[in-house]
Amino acid sequence: MVLIPDMPAVGRGFISRLEKYTFDNLSWTQPKETKSRRVSIVSTAAISKRGDKPFSWLANNHRVIDKNNLDLVMTHVAVEYDRTAWQQDLNTILPIDRLEEMAREGEIGSVSNEHYSFIGSSDPMKMERSAKEVAERMKMDAVDTVFLVPV
Amino acid sequence: MLAHFFESFGFSTVLVGFVKEHIQAIKPPRALWLDFPMGRPLGIPNNPEYQKKIIRTAFEIFNETSGPILKDFPDVIPVKNGRMGYALPVELVIDQNEIGDIDTLVEEVKVEMENLKLDYDKAVNFRGRTTVGASEVLMNDYVNFISSFVKGEIPQSTRKGIGPVPLLKLVVEDLQAYYTETITFRDKIDDFEKIGTWFWEETKAGRLILCLEAVSLKSENRVLRQIVDMSLITPRFWSEGPLPGTSGSSW
Numbered sequence: 001m002v003l004i005p006d007m008p009a010v011g012r013g014f015i016s017r018l019e020k021y022t023f024d025n026l027s028w029t030q031p032k033e034t035k036s037r038r039v040s041i042v043s044t045a046a047i048s049k050r051g052d053k054p055f056s057w058l059a060n061n062h063r064v065i066d067k068n069n070l071d072l073v074m075t076h077v078a079v080e081y082d083r084t085a086w087q088q089d090l091n092t093i094l095p096i097d098r099l100e101e102m103a104r105e106g107e108i109g110s111v112s113n114e115h116y117s118f119i120g121s122s123d124p125m126k127m128e129r130s131a132k133e134v135a136e137r138m139k140m141d142a143v144d145t146v147f148l149v150p151v
Numbered sequence: 152m153l154a155h156f157f158e159s160f161g162f163s164t165v166l167v168g169f170v171k172e173h174i175q176a177i178k179p180p181r182a183l184w185l186d187f188p189m190g191r192p193l194g195i196p197n198n199p200e201y202q203k204k205i206i207r208t209a210f211e212i213f214n215e216t217s218g219p220i221l222k223d224f225p226d227v228i229p230v231k232n233g234r235m236g237y238a239l240p241v242e243l244v245i246d247q248n249e250i251g252d253i254d255t256l257v258e259e260v261k262v263e264m265e266n267l268k269l270d271y272d273k274a275v276n277f278r279g280r281t282t283v284g285a286s287e288v289l290m291n292d293y294v295n296f297i298s299s300f301v302k303g304e305i306p307q308s309t310r311k312g313i314g315p316v317p318l319l320k321l322v323v324e325d326l327q328a329y330y331t332e333t334i335t336f337r338d339k340i341d342d343f344e345k346i347g348t349w350f351w352e353e354t355k356a357g358r359l360i361l362c363l364e365a366v367s368l369k370s371e372n373r374v375l376r377q378i379v380d381m382s383l384i385t386p387r388f389w390s391e392g393p394l395p396g397t398s399g400s401s402w
Contacts, residue, residue: 001186004172006233008391020176023155031213033399037207042153047302050284054313054321073285073320080236080388082190082343085281087332089196098202107207108213124152129152132251135160146157147209148166148179151190 011080018123021125032109038146039111040138044120045086045093045151046076055119060126062134065115067096079119081151093151119148154179165209167192167224169235174237178219181212187228188343190234194228206374215274237347238389245358245365250301253362259355264294267333274336283328286310291327293360301362305372316374323363323384326356347386360385370393 004015005092042072046055048063053073055063074083080148085092099111116134118127127144158180165181168174169189174182183201185205187194193202205224212220250256275281287310288296299306300319308315330350335341351357367379382388387395 001227002230002233002235004170007235008238008389010390010392010394011235011388012233014388015170015173018173020173020224021152022176022178026178026180026219027155027159029158029161029163030220034210034213037213042157044153046210051287054285054317057317071280073282073283076325077320077383078326078388079190079383079386082188083235083282083328084331084335084341084343084346085191085196087328088278088335088341088384090280091199091202092191092193092196095193095202095206098199098206102201102203102206108210118153127153128156130154132160133160135157138162144162145213146162146164148154148157148164149192150166150168151192 019123032134032144034108035106036109038110038112038141038143039099039108039145039147040141040143041094041096041099041115041147041149042134043094043115043117043149043151045117045149046119046121047072047073047074047086047094047117049073052069055117056078059119060122060130061118062130063117064126064137065094065117067111067113069113070094070096076119076151086151093149095147095149099147108145112141115142152177154182156165163213165212167205167209171221174221180218180220181209181215182219182221183224184221185211185224185261186226188230190229190343194226197215198345231344234344234389236389237343237351237386239347239351239385239387241387241390241392243352243361245361247365247369250362251364253298253301256292256355256359256362257340259293260359263355264290264329267330270337271329271333274332277336278332281328283325283332286318286325288318288322288325290325290329291324292330294356296322297326297359297363300375301359301366303370305375314374316378317376319363320378320384323360326360330354330356351386364395
């Protein structure tokens with residue numbers, strides 16, 4: 001089991017010092033029935049369509065990933081995580097094929113037309129405005145369930 | 152944090168994550184902790200059943216009627232000494248006066264790239280995709296672009312709206328991705344420690360980037376110095392330290 005005290009010194013020091021925001025009022029949205037859920041993925045891997053503007057290192061904005069265009073590149077500032085998995089299989093960070101299979105098998109209702117990407121190195125408190133924009137797009141797409149996948 | 156935002160906007164959310172203490176502090180409504188190395192939240196490439204096992208375990212949390220809820224995924228993908236990714240050996244630091252003839256090294260990297268090209272093309276064909284190309288610099292120009300910085304020059308950026316140093320970072324990552332996409336296909340390996348050891352400790356391309364690090368640490372260009380000092384070019388984040396140059400003071 002790897003917890004922060006088990007990590008090597010440089011990473012341990014950095015991760016220990018990251019601000020851990022807390023909320024006084026925790027929101028809770030009751031999930032829809034399993035078989036009627038429409039699911040969208042939100043990644044913090046800083047992936048985007050080839051040709052999109054790269055993420056700046058502290059970007060608060062997002063990129064839209066169309067399910068019909070999965071020619072994606074990654075412009076995350078961090079190099080501490082393993083990139084070889086996603087190089088081999090997009091589904092290791094953006095499991096679109098798996099969700100589509102689960103939808104076909106009736107485990108979930110459907111998969112959204114779009115998915116969304118942020119850069120995880122940025123201050124998440126500054127992402128609220130962009131998250132609202134994403135939420136509006138999701139509502140237009142009848143999404144009710146969000147699967148959050150960091151790297 | 153994003154989980155709280157989306158939940159407050161009326162979506163039900165579940166996240167998977169790697170740093171348990173952070174999940175415990177931030178208290179997202181529903182979370183599944185993965186005792187995995189960072190970078191592979193769905194665990195194992197090209198293993199659909201395993202990936203779906205993770206999704207199903209996360210989505211089972213939707214059956215809970217109140218939260219916040221944090222559950223542990225039962226499997227562990229073991230890592231070496233707490234390292235959540237590859238880390239360069241601390242002793243592997245090149246000093247500027249050890250760089251030698253950079254033009255010879257450049258030619259060696261070009262030959263090395265050419266020798267990998269057939270397998271890279273096969274890998275792209277097999278996977279139907281490549282992650283190489285985030286920089287939008289032509290592949291044949293990667294080595295010359297990087298070597299310009301090693302020679303102490305700051306070349307013009309070829310990409311509108313992106314400065315030369317941020318572009319350099321993307322080119323370095325494209326070069327590395329070219330190698331690692333190839334080796335994971337050619338040698339059928341999925342072990343970031345082995346892949347990292349091969350690239351950084353055995354290839355000429357890895358040496359070129361270590362030379363870039365050596366020069367950048369003493370550069371008068373503040374941005375270049377800073378990204379190297381923060382280990383954003385070379386993988387030293389999971390090191391026991393000390394870091395080269397200014398000892399990672401930017402961390």
